[in-house]
Amino acid sequence: MSHTHNYDVVVVGAGNAALCAAIAAKEGGASVLVLEKGSIEKRGGNSYFTDGAIRVAYNNLDAIRKIIPKLTDDEAANIVMPEYTEQDYYDDLMRVTSGKSDPQLGQQLVSKSYDTIAWMQNQGINFELNYDNQSFLQDGKRHFWGGLPIKTENKGVGLIKKLFERAQELSIEIWYDSRAIKLNKEDEQITGVVVQKENESITVNTFGVILACGSFEANKNWRSEHIGEEWEAAIVRGTEFNTGDGITMALEVGAQKYGEWEGCHSIGTDYNAPKVGDFAKPGDIFKKHSYPYSIMLNKDGKRFVDEGADLRNYTYAKYGREILKQPGHVAYQLYDAQVRPMLRKEYDLEEATFFQADTLEELVNLLPVDKKQFLDTVSEYNRAVEEGEYKPAEKDGKGTKGITPLKSNWALRIEQGPFYAFPVTCGITFSFGGLHVDTTGHVLDAREEPINGLFAAGEMIGGIFYENYPGGSGLMSGAVFGKLAGASAANYINRERTELAK
Ligand SMILES: Cc1cc2nc3c(=O)[nH]c(=O)nc-3n(C[C@H](O)[C@H](O)[C@H](O)COP(=O)(O)OP(=O)(O)OC[C@H]3O[C@@H](n4cnc5c(N)ncnc54)[C@H](O)[C@@H]3O)c2cc1C
Incomplete structure (x- = not known):
């Protein structure tokens, strides 16, 4: 029996970027389906494996206390928290990438970081201080350093748990063991996604697809082809499912490759x-x-x-x-x-x-x-x-x-x-090469024009990290561009609907 499946927005992947995108799209009024290649036990992608360290620009300890309301006055009195401005974050990004990071995407990442963390907190995600790795004791006080004072409670496991809880609260539908394999495009517009689900091939009709299904670090052949032969031997620290599927699908519909395809974090x-x-x-x-x-x-x-x-x-x-x-x-x-x-x-x-x-x-x-x-x-x-x-x-x-x-x-x-x-x-950890998006998460084609209805976020966008990345920026980039892509997709659908109603 064949069913017709229609959703305003389909999100491919169920890691941090994807779930932030799904929640933002839902907040924008869209009906949302999330597709996860793994089983329910293997959901959450690389985000699940993280330490939860997340790099955010902030002004002072008060700004941190807004994100971590449970921090008591006594605890705060024993903390020295140097500010970490948007400029500091931007400078760190440029320094570790030898100035190669796309200035517009980099600026978007740092300037939206604090607001995005506040938004995540509103979605129910709890943050805590990163005492172990980012502070030292001097003169009886904990001194934080390095622009990375916060992490998600209970690491990546806690982050993913809370994101799924929120998705469930918002009645976002999630299909597991469901691998997106192809995008349908007609008249210059994305019209659907083909999904491999338990040996069945299913087409989901939609006008908005957000790809947030990781890069290609778990694909031996691609590692060897793009990064170097010796990379076949590397251990994959995170999920086995990030094999470049989203990138392949996007390239097939004309997306532009972007970023350092021969680079990765390890x-x-x-x-x-x-x-x-x-x-x-x-x-x-x-x-x-x-x-x-x-x-x-x-x-x-x-x-x-x-x-x-x-x-x-x-x-x-x-x-x-x-x-x-x-x-x-x-x-x-x-x-x-x-x-x-x-x-x-x-x-x-x-x-x-x-x-x-x-x-x-x-x-x-x-x-x-x-x-x-x-x-x-x-x-x-x-x-x-x-x-x-x-x-x-x-x-x-x-x-x-x-x-x-x-x-x-x-x-x-x-x-x-x-x-x-x-x-x-x-x-x-992850590969740096990926797709080209604009600052709202819309995927660009070879002419650098948006592909109607196609968005991307997270590891699979190229152009932000080269050679290296400032620790904690992977989760932040996923959240910033995931939220932006979700909102952009919902706006796009609303505009299309208005057009159709005319
Ligand atoms: C061990 C480890 C520790 C890390 N620690 C940190 C840290 O502390 N701080 C930090 O900022 N970053 C850290 N990182 C990097 C961080 O994990 C990534 O930058 C970030 O999680 C990427 O998020 P994402 O949502 O783009 O991808 P992911 O979280 O990997 O999500 C991708 C999802 O897509 C799914 N998928 C793949 N293909 C398909 C398909 N065809 N159809 C459907 N679904 C598909 C996958 O199953 C997965 O659920 C760490 C990474 C690892 C591996």
Whole structure:
């Protein structure tokens, strides 16, 4: 039996960008269908796997308190919260992307960030302070730094739970195990989406489609073709479903490619992390982000980056790809007993893979590395460490001299047992290449004209992130452009309806 399905707006995907889009479209008066390729247990996309850190421009602690109303006066009195203006955010974006980010899209991201967070809060999403990773204790006060003081309560899991609750409250329909495979277009207008649902091919009629179904990081062939052959070997940190379907469908109806197709975000992740994100283990638990306090050695027993070049926020995304270039795509973060207690929480999880021994000689015997070179590299490094005050919470300039690569900060001799080696490999987070949208989320064609009825948001839009991204901007971009795309799609439908009624 065949059914006819008609919705004003169809949203493809059910991650952060998609659900923000669906809610905004519904608020704009549209009837909305959400299509999710995964099952109900595997919904939520990469957004589900996140730490929930979300980068927003704000003026002061009062602005933060509006977003986190449960923050008490006593708690607030012990916080130092430097402002993070729209200009600061914009400058960070331009700095980490070497000035390549599209100025209009970048401006839209930063200028709409605070209002969008306030809107998310109105939808029922709770935020909290990011004490663990973005603050340090000094003179009895918590000092926040780096423009990333807030995260969603209960990480990405909490964000997705609240977004689905809101979607349900608004009676937004959601189909699971439903993969969008094709867009229908007639007379220069999107007219429907073809959906593969339980071996059935179903056409949903609509005048507005919002693609928010991720980029192509989970597609081995595309990774290899666009980013580089070695990327076939990368671990996929998030959902298995972001295989570029939305991009393919949009290109088929004339959309323009945009952004850095040969670029992606990646990090050093536990060597034994699942090959694709395991929905039973969300919360970004496999990263290994204390490497600035380590030295990293490859299988040949050699160092290959300046582990202490900068604060972690500014190097972690680059160093994933450096690890991928090493023999066997593996590196060992080496720590001694002085540093071990300072490592981040993820190093204490039962999922963390590590080797431990009382002496370096015993440790190296446990590792599949060039043992002599490994020990020589550690000795050479120890000899090169310069004197100075070690300050783990700030760039301390305590570096090395006369070795390549240098270690510019946080250089301590590795000399007190027990010693620890944490094996890491490269995990891809998301790819940067995607579609071209205007500042309202409308997808543009080769002439840079909007394709009638086609919108996009989230990871799948190109042009904002190149080479790197300021941490926490992925969720913010998804929310800002998701909300904009939802509102634009609803407006578009309303205009079309008015035209038809004439
Ligand atoms: C481990 C990890 C930690 C991260 N931590 C952070 C962080 O703390 N802060 C931050 O800002 N960013 C973080 N990121 C990046 C962040 O996850 C992304 O930038 C953001 O979530 C992308 O949101 P999205 O809605 O565009 O995509 P997603 O959340 O991936 O949603 C895409 C959805 O589309 C669905 N889909 C795909 N193809 C189809 C199809 N053909 N039909 C129907 N549905 C389809 C997928 O199943 C999925 O539900 C992290 C990423 C990972 C993997």
